[in-house]
Amino acid sequence: MLARRTRISKQQAEEIESFKLTSPCFLQTIPCRERSKKRFKRNNAVSKLKKELDSVSFNCYMENMWKSFSEDKKMSFTYLDSLWFTMYTEASTGAKxxxxxxxxxxxxxxxxxxxxxxxxxxxxxxxxxxxxSLLSENNSPCMLLLDSLEMANPKRLEPDIRKFVWDIYESEGRPEHKHMISQIPLLVPKVPQQRNGVECGSYVLYFINLFMQDAPENFRMEGYPYFVGFSRCWHVY
Structure with missing residues (x-):
């Protein structure tokens, strides 16, 4: 059964539209640095509709959004290229x-x-x-999966995510046992939902912007969501 679509309030819709119009990452004149053709040969396959955000544009917008945050803010964060997860799932590029x-x-x-x-x-x-530490009571590792199209069943990504996380721990020589790593919680918050079939990339950028603005110094699963920005419109199920 398809999940019921989460309606967004007028205020949330206005915030998303304002973000699209005012964020520097959505200016069409932003210069993007040249990227490897080999690394991005799959770009044409990313979007099934021309109006969807392709990976080259997404990465360009993400880089410019990243630059808009202070160095102090960025100290707590890093981000991965938007194609890395997909490339990881392919045998020929996973190790790279x-x-x-x-x-x-x-x-x-x-x-x-x-x-x-x-x-x-x-x-x-x-x-x-x-x-x-996976045994920490205060800052225990966890994962959030944010999807603006709930009916697409975001949990279908979980097997690949679990394998991805285990391989990251193993490749970096971490001491944690595989069983403990497999127990890292994967939370799926209910977030504002897109209104058509082509907005998902824009919503991901919006979620990143909101999270970086409001994420707490120390994230706690207890009582989540509890901090500004998410608390007014996000719920976990």
Whole structure:
């Protein structure tokens, strides 16, 4: 059975539209640095509709949004390229992706933003406190999966996400046992939902912007969501 679509309020819709119009990442004149043709040969396959946000545009917008945040804010965050998750799932490029991730030093960051584009649809995975002990009572690692199209069943990504996380831990020589890693919670908040079939990439950028603005110093699962920005419109199920 398809999940019921979560309606967004007038205020939330206005915020999203304002973000689209005013954020520097949506200006069409933004110069993008040239990217490897080999690395992005799948770009044409990412979007099934011309109006959807393709991976080259997404990465360009993401880079410019990232620059808009202060250095202090960025100290707690890092993000992965939007094609890395998809490339990881392919046998020919999976090992390369794990090597690239090592350079991001994700275990030294409080939050890791992982844009995902699969089956012509964008969603956002967030690693929280991966550098903390899996037995920690205060800052225990967890994951958030944000999807603006709930009826697409975001949980279908979980097997690939679980394998991805295990391989990251293993490739970096982390001491955590596989069973403990498999128990890292994957939370799926109810978030504002897109109103047509082509807005998912824009919503992922909106979620990233909102999360970076309002994410707490230390994320706690207890009582979540509880901080500004998410508390007014987000729920976990």
């Amino acid at each position: 992706v794990l090597e690239w991730i090592k350079r991001k030093h994700i275990f030294s960051k409080k939050y890791v933003l992982v844009p995902i584009v699969r089956w012509c649809h964008w969603s956002l995975l967030i690693f929280c406190h991966f550098g903390e």
